[in-house]
Amino acid sequence: MELTKTAYVILGMLRLGKRTGYEIKSLVDVSTRFFWAASYGQIYPELRRLAVAGLIEGEPRPQGGRKRVVYSLTPAGRRELRTWLDADPQVFELRDEGLLKLFFADAVGGASAPETLAAKRRHHEQVVERLREVERSGAPEGYADLVLHYGIEFNQWIADWCERTRLALEEDGARDRKVA
Amino acid sequence: MELTKTAYVILGMLRLGKRTGYEIKSLVDVSTRFFWAASYGQIYPELRRLAVAGLIEGEPRPQGGRKRVVYSLTPAGRRELRTWLDADPQVFELRDEGLLKLFFADAVGGASAPETLAAKRRHHEQVVERLREVERSGAPEGYADLVLHYGIEFNQWIADWCERTRLALEEDGARDRKVA
DNA sequence: GGTTGCATGTAAAACGTTACATGATTTT
């Protein structure tokens, strides 16, 4: 792989038409952000690099006195996107502080596990709600819709696991207290 | 938060006794790696910083001519770990290239969605198998066990979603071909 | 005698976020 993953996010976001860097960022923020984020600090320099590499083309389209550049895929960029799409996905990374806290919850002098589970559950239920709002606010077509549903079901599954596990822990605790 | 998350991984790994940097890395690699990784490049410098800050203590324990330092929590370090455990988790980050490819799968000239789903499924099923091996190779106690089961169920859920969705796509495709 | 495992460490590069700076246009 020669291009960064951010490059593919940009190529992908240009697949359906011309976009400015600002529009790309806005699209990312309402769609891929939940599984692949990108900041201005990545997007603007990457747009330059992709243009130099001939994978995208930028044309100045100022609106009034406001400078503005819209980018579009070149045939080479479209091929590059296609090649990437046809290869097996490589990256799946997770950073889950809640799970880390649960893992260490046997550390002396505390009973943090149920509260950690409750907090994690709250977090994922909030994500579910935000995604449901995205869902309501205009149905995205095709695969975006599929991915949105994945996000909802995925976060709901995690929230449910947390609740299920928290209840199991509390039952264990109750049994222990009864036995003791 | 003043400490890095890596610092808490180290404090947590020291909660049950003395460990060398090498042992901490080995523990991470068979346990938290799936939701929180750490490299030597993070661990060794962080051990220094934590020792300077008085949260851990290192004592030289060479074995033969091989230099070796075992670290343990100080009371301050134990307090710091406890405080962190009692606070709500902040970080939940995901980078899922397969989902990104699925999201863009409507790009011209390809039918990559089912193959992307199949590849993602294979990946998560491989993770499930690795985790089941960890499970067999000695039952971890307490919350580590809980987290291990989370990992298995979580990856299995994703694998199942992929298969379910892939089949739905193929049915749609079959119907389209019949109608057309 | 060679390979694997134990053990420590660093340097460079890559990656990513945050904060800042600037200024026009549109909406309230």
Added chain:
DNA sequence: AAAATCATGTAACGTTTTACATGCAACC
């Protein structure tokens, strides 16, 4: 007139990975 949005960009900072370097000990 103010606030929000559109639009571009950079600098500093922090994090993380990768690759390298070193050497002893244990096992085969």
